[in-house]
Amino acid sequence: MMSRLTNAKLIDPDQALACVLEHAAVARARTVALARAVGLVLAREVRADRDYPPFDRAMMDGYAVRAEDAGRTLPVAGLVPAGDARPGAGRPRVEPGLAVEIMTGAACPEGTEAVVMKEKVRREGDRVTLPERIRVGDHVAARGSECAAGQSLLASGEPLTPLAVAVLATVGLHEVDVIPEPSLAAITTGDELARPGEVPGPTQIRDSNGPMLLAQARRAGLSRCRELHAADSLASLAAVLAECEDTDLVILTGGVSAGRFDLVPEAVVAWGAEVLFHKVSQKPGKPILFARRERAAAGAQLIFGLPGNPLSTHFGFHRYVLPAIRRRMGWRSVLPEAAHGRLAAPLVIGADRTLFVPLRVEPEGRAYAATPLRGEGSADIFATFRANAYLRLPPGEHALDADTEVDFEWMGERR
Amino acid sequence: MMSRLTNAKLIDPDQALACVLEHAAVARARTVALARAVGLVLAREVRADRDYPPFDRAMMDGYAVRAEDAGRTLPVAGLVPAGDARPGAGRPRVEPGLAVEIMTGAACPEGTEAVVMKEKVRREGDRVTLPERIRVGDHVAARGSECAAGQSLLASGEPLTPLAVAVLATVGLHEVDVIPEPSLAAITTGDELARPGEVPGPTQIRDSNGPMLLAQARRAGLSRCRELHAADSLASLAAVLAECEDTDLVILTGGVSAGRFDLVPEAVVAWGAEVLFHKVSQKPGKPILFARRERAAAGAQLIFGLPGNPLSTHFGFHRYVLPAIRRRMGWRSVLPEAAHGRLAAPLVIGADRTLFVPLRVEPEGRAYAATPLRGEGSADIFATFRANAYLRLPPGEHALDADTEVDFEWMGERR
Numbered sequence: 001m002m003s004r005l006t007n008a009k010l011i012d013p014d015q016a017l018a019c020v021l022e023h024a025a026v027a028r029a030r031t032v033a034l035a036r037a038v039g040l041v042l043a044r045e046v047r048a049d050r051d052y053p054p055f056d057r058a059m060m061d062g063y064a065v066r067a068e069d070a071g072r073t074l075p076v077a078g079l080v081p082a083g084d085a086r087p088g089a090g091r092p093r094v095e096p097g098l099a100v101e102i103m104t105g106a107a108c109p110e111g112t113e114a115v116v117m118k119e120k121v122r123r124e125g126d127r128v129t130l131p132e133r134i135r136v137g138d139h140v141a142a143r144g145s146e147c148a149a150g151q152s153l154l155a156s157g158e159p160l161t162p163l164a165v166a167v168l169a170t171v172g173l174h175e176v177d178v179i180p181e182p183s184l185a186a187i188t189t190g191d192e193l194a195r196p197g198e199v200p201g202p203t204q205i206r207d208s209n210g211p212m213l214l215a216q217a218r219r220a221g222l223s224r225c226r227e228l229h230a231a232d233s234l235a236s237l238a239a240v241l242a243e244c245e246d247t248d249l250v251i252l253t254g255g256v257s258a259g260r261f262d263l264v265p266e267a268v269v270a271w272g273a274e275v276l277f278h279k280v281s282q283k284p285g286k287p288i289l290f291a292r293r294e295r296a297a298a299g300a301q302l303i304f305g306l307p308g309n310p311l312s313t314h315f316g317f318h319r320y321v322l323p324a325i326r327r328r329m330g331w332r333s334v335l336p337e338a339a340h341g342r343l344a345a346p347l348v349i350g351a352d353r354t355l356f357v358p359l360r361v362e363p364e365g366r367a368y369a370a371t372p373l374r375g376e377g378s379a380d381i382f383a384t385f386r387a388n389a390y391l392r393l394p395p396g397e398h399a400l401d402a403d404t405e406v407d408f409e410w411m412g413e414r415r
Numbered sequence: 416m417m418s419r420l421t422n423a424k425l426i427d428p429d430q431a432l433a434c435v436l437e438h439a440a441v442a443r444a445r446t447v448a449l450a451r452a453v454g455l456v457l458a459r460e461v462r463a464d465r466d467y468p469p470f471d472r473a474m475m476d477g478y479a480v481r482a483e484d485a486g487r488t489l490p491v492a493g494l495v496p497a498g499d500a501r502p503g504a505g506r507p508r509v510e511p512g513l514a515v516e517i518m519t520g521a522a523c524p525e526g527t528e529a530v531v532m533k534e535k536v537r538r539e540g541d542r543v544t545l546p547e548r549i550r551v552g553d554h555v556a557a558r559g560s561e562c563a564a565g566q567s568l569l570a571s572g573e574p575l576t577p578l579a580v581a582v583l584a585t586v587g588l589h590e591v592d593v594i595p596e597p598s599l600a601a602i603t604t605g606d607e608l609a610r611p612g613e614v615p616g617p618t619q620i621r622d623s624n625g626p627m628l629l630a631q632a633r634r635a636g637l638s639r640c641r642e643l644h645a646a647d648s649l650a651s652l653a654a655v656l657a658e659c660e661d662t663d664l665v666i667l668t669g670g671v672s673a674g675r676f677d678l679v680p681e682a683v684v685a686w687g688a689e690v691l692f693h694k695v696s697q698k699p700g701k702p703i704l705f706a707r708r709e710r711a712a713a714g715a716q717l718i719f720g721l722p723g724n725p726l727s728t729h730f731g732f733h734r735y736v737l738p739a740i741r742r743r744m745g746w747r748s749v750l751p752e753a754a755h756g757r758l759a760a761p762l763v764i765g766a767d768r769t770l771f772v773p774l775r776v777e778p779e780g781r782a783y784a785a786t787p788l789r790g791e792g793s794a795d796i797f798a799t800f801r802a803n804a805y806l807r808l809p810p811g812e813h814a815l816d817a818d819t820e821v822d823f824e825w826m827g828e829r830r
Contacts, residue, residue: 034626035626035629035630038629038630038633038634039633039634048797052795052797053620054615054617054620055617055618061672081606081607081647081676082605082606082607082618082676083605083606083607083608083616083618083619084618085606085616085618085619103676104672104723105605105607105620105723106607106618107617107618141795146790146795146797146798147797153797154800160630161630161634161800161803161826162627162628162630162631162634162729163627163725163729163796163799163800163801163802164800164801165623165626165627165630166623166624166626166627166630166725166729166796166800167623167796167797167800168626169621169622169623169625169626169627170620170621170623170725170796171621172614172615172621174611174612190497190498190520191496191497191498191500192496192497192498192520192521193498196589197589199587200469200587201498201500202469202470202522203470203497203498203499203500203521203522204498204500205468205469205520205585206584206585206586206587207584208580208581208582208584208585209581210584211449211450211580211581211583211584212577212578212580212581212584213577214450215450215453215575215576215577215580215581216577218453218454219453219454219576219577232496257476257519261496261497261518308519308520310578310581310585314577314578314581338781340781366753366755366822375561380467380556380561381578381581381582381585382463382467382561382562382568382582383561384578385569385576385578385579385581385582386578386579387578388576407781411576
């Protein structure tokens, strides 16, 4: 029953990440309602459907006038509200010697050269006295001055922020082609896990990896996520994996080491996946498996086997699963965001692998102060759950004084 | 029909924000499923239900032994997998001269002094040769070494990150008391808006504020959001506001200036709200209204009237609505996150009000380069939709050279 993959070559964290990104292809576009598009990436260029503004638009409440009437007192020949739907013949016209009252956002009447702000005139009854100086174009946004009909507004690949959503709504897109989010299944393994709701037996623990992974996935913008559990047998793993045929990303936790109960590698191979790496020279999370499984129609599935310790699982998601999700979702920049600051406490640590140390980073004026969080090993999340960043250190022994300047990468949880 | 509030005093942006935060109370706690809790704030202290680890836990795959047996070759008296559910009498014991094979995460058998990693022994048949040096406690996480039963783990007010969710799952909480997210309604106003799906008439435009506000709310973590529309009449506004009786945050866009079609202030007062401010000395978004309406049982509603121009609406949400949401949700830090960088282009701008200039900020090595985005006024989002930060400048005339160091605040959209 020993996995055929026990002696897989140890690769370094950067090779592992490059391998994940090489196999994480951008997903095929899908059409979604505009209200669902925020946070996703646009999959098709969007052009202006008409000139913007679509008409000469008043930018202030005031009076539409001719520039030559500066300083004069004129009769007010009507009012144009925004959205005035009267047919052309029924609308007031601006002519020399005539002013038309107008509201912000309204289409300027024919003949308008400028809009004078209402704060700059003296109104008495139905007459208005204009200021001494009026320039042609004052407070008028000319038709097409923001963009012309047919002009490219958003390129394929553009992230759909709220402001980008406003542009799409402006040009009349109620549906939009986007790169959809992947679906995800988190499969917990291990006979030591009590079933949800059960009181754990004396040698059992509760599952924390399933809820944590779903929380990480949700923070990454995924909504189609579910949690499954497999017992420590190949038959149980096979049955649970068979439920994941339609799932884009499959994460297994536990059972991935080379122990005799660590059946995940064998189960993944039996499911038809190709294992691309199995061990990474890093701490935490050395026994981490990455595999790819081809499907006829729906594209390749990505499979991650993460160690069962909560911090190792968290780190594995942060460093490998999250960039794969972002690549699939068409993000231009898929790596965790980096920053730098000073150590707020000394750090003495060593390993023959690349180290990733959980940090609690707090703002300190315009800079950051980073406190290393050390627990009783990678199963201890009580001492480390307030971490919001990881510090990377090369293999070897390290004795860093407080105030040492360090680069770190955010977990995406700044609080 | 002119609003009674036309001559409201102009206050500065910091007074306005302080007023919003003074009236935005932390919401009452609610119990939610753990899976829904990520991103919310914990409303009640959480303590450990038992010791952690709950038993002396093997931290490696290997052999449970006595330290005195270092260097000796011993018979292997059985195997303890993680979660071994055999009753005490059926489990192997460690005694001098006897080793027990053990898996990571398993409860150490009675008599265990240390676990020796399987990589450090020579196994032949059912006998194992131990290394020359074994220290008591090696690779054993002692019961209670991470935390003791009853110990406080998370305080009320703790943000529920994925790692915090893992702690809650570990101690058996399937439901958790949190500060819930507020519900939100975005009410667009204005007869110039074409109905969704309609082709706009020659003087009409499409609504972009509604979809943008819902996108901003969604990015802020809200899920109970809806969009409503009111025509430019007090009757229509009253009817739509009446639908918002159960909504915590009500945002109206448009109709908030002092123009004769700007009926929002009057409608809000008629609905029974107290207007707390109506104009802020800022650009964009000077005509902004903030009001509060008491409800008997459900606590006060907060009402924001934002100008109809998309950038003014976006900025009003960013600067006033978002901090109010965060305060209601119990966040410790409610202001937009600040950072600093250099201007990538010169900026010449002036106003007699505090200026907030949209910026596109890109990383530049370990620093940031910020490009000011200027459109044809605050209705022009084509030129500015890629903004991801705001630069604040005091009232007055500014001529900033490229490379000037500036502080800015993130919109929360880093891409």
